[in-house]
Amino acid sequence: MPFLYIDEYYILFVLPALIFALICQARVNSVFKKYSQVGTSRGLDGARAAYEVLRYSGVRGVQIERVSGNLTDHFDPRTNVVRLSDSVYSAKTLAAVGVAAHESGHAAQYAEGYFPMKLRAAIIPATNIGSRLAVPLILLGILFSFPPLWSVGIICFGLSVFFQLVTLPVEFNASRRALATLRDSNMLDEDELRGAKKVLSAAAMTYVAALAVSLMQLLRLMAIVSRSQRRR
Numbered sequence: 001m002p003f004l005y006i007d008e009y010y011i012l013f014v015l016p017a018l019i020f021a022l023i024c025q026a027r028v029n030s031v032f033k034k035y036s037q038v039g040t041s042r043g044l045d046g047a048r049a050a051y052e053v054l055r056y057s058g059v060r061g062v063q064i065e066r067v068s069g070n071l072t073d074h075f076d077p078r079t080n081v082v083r084l085s086d087s088v089y090s091a092k093t094l095a096a097v098g099v100a101a102h103e104s105g106h107a108a109q110y111a112e113g114y115f116p117m118k119l120r121a122a123i124i125p126a127t128n129i130g131s132r133l134a135v136p137l138i139l140l141g142i143l144f145s146f147p148p149l150w151s152v153g154i155i156c157f158g159l160s161v162f163f164q165l166v167t168l169p170v171e172f173n174a175s176r177r178a179l180a181t182l183r184d185s186n187m188l189d190e191d192e193l194r195g196a197k198k199v200l201s202a203a204a205m206t207y208v209a210a211l212a213v214s215l216m217q218l219l220r221l222m223a224i225v226s227r228s229q230r231r232r
Contacts (some may be wrong), residue, residue: 011224015218021209024202029140031202032071035095035195036087043230044187046088046100053104054082056185059111061106066090075101075106077121082107094188098196101182102203105174116169127163130156138221142228150225154218164211171207175200 001160044052049063066081067073075082088096109117134157141150179197182188188196 007224009220010022013220013223014213017209017212017216022099022212023204024205024209028071028199028202028206031199032095035098035199036093038094038195039092040094040097040187040192042055042187043092044097045090045092046084046096047090049097049182049187050082050084050100050104052185052187053101053181054056056181057104057108057111057177059104059108062107062111071099073103075103075110077106077110077117080107080110081099094192094195095181095199097188098178098199099203101178101196102174102200105177105181106112109170109174109175114170114173116166116173119142120163120170123159123163123166127159128183131161134160134221141224147229150228154222154225157218157221161211161214164207167207168211171204175204 047064054060054062054064061080063079063081065083066089067085067087070087072085073083073088082100084096084100084103088099089193106117118151134222135155137156138154139148139152139153141153178200182196183193
């Protein structure tokens with residue numbers, strides 16, 4: 001089974017992207033740890049910052065809850081809840097404030113109908129199905145020499161790449177909203193804003209890395225299919 005071992009295409013395409021992703025993850029952990037030790041001059045904690053960003057943005061009806069784990073923060077549009085992790089909810093640090101404001105930025109996107117976020121939500125079901133079917137379809141297409149199957153498999157995997165692509169503007173926009181609100185509402189001063197921006201910038205690069213990994217995996221699958229065609 002050509003997808004379950006390390007081949008030349010894996011080394012050429014996927015491995016560099018995985019190394020990049022690991023570097024980005026290490027970077028976000030390092031930056032978050034650093035700014036988790038830097039307090040805010042106003043004594044804001046994550047929950048309060050999330051609330052203030054929502055209020056300043058004119059967003060109503062969003063609940064703020066604590067969720068277990070580390071960096072498990074997210075906005076759930078199905079229940080209209082911002083969930084903040086243990087390391088963010090009650091922490092009075094620049095890292096916590098930055099992350100919490102970012103998640104409230106997502107809530108503001110949802111409230112105003114920000115198109116990339118609506119698009120991402122709409123394609124989640126198709127993306128989930130496509131990611132599960134992609135490799136089996138490609139394998140069956142190669143095994144039975146039936147090009148339509150592997151073509152559909154490639155398209156299914158392409159949905160995952162498209163999802164990662166759509167995610168980028170959603171995440172970058174949420175960070176821009178967060179930083180602008182933190183600045184305009186005077187919740188953070190200029191020095192503190194620089195720290196919060198470093199946290200959010202490091203986090204944003206993990207989404208760039210996720211797109212790179214998905215794209216390189218797609219190129220690998222296409223190369224494997226192309227090689228199988230040439231050998232027949």
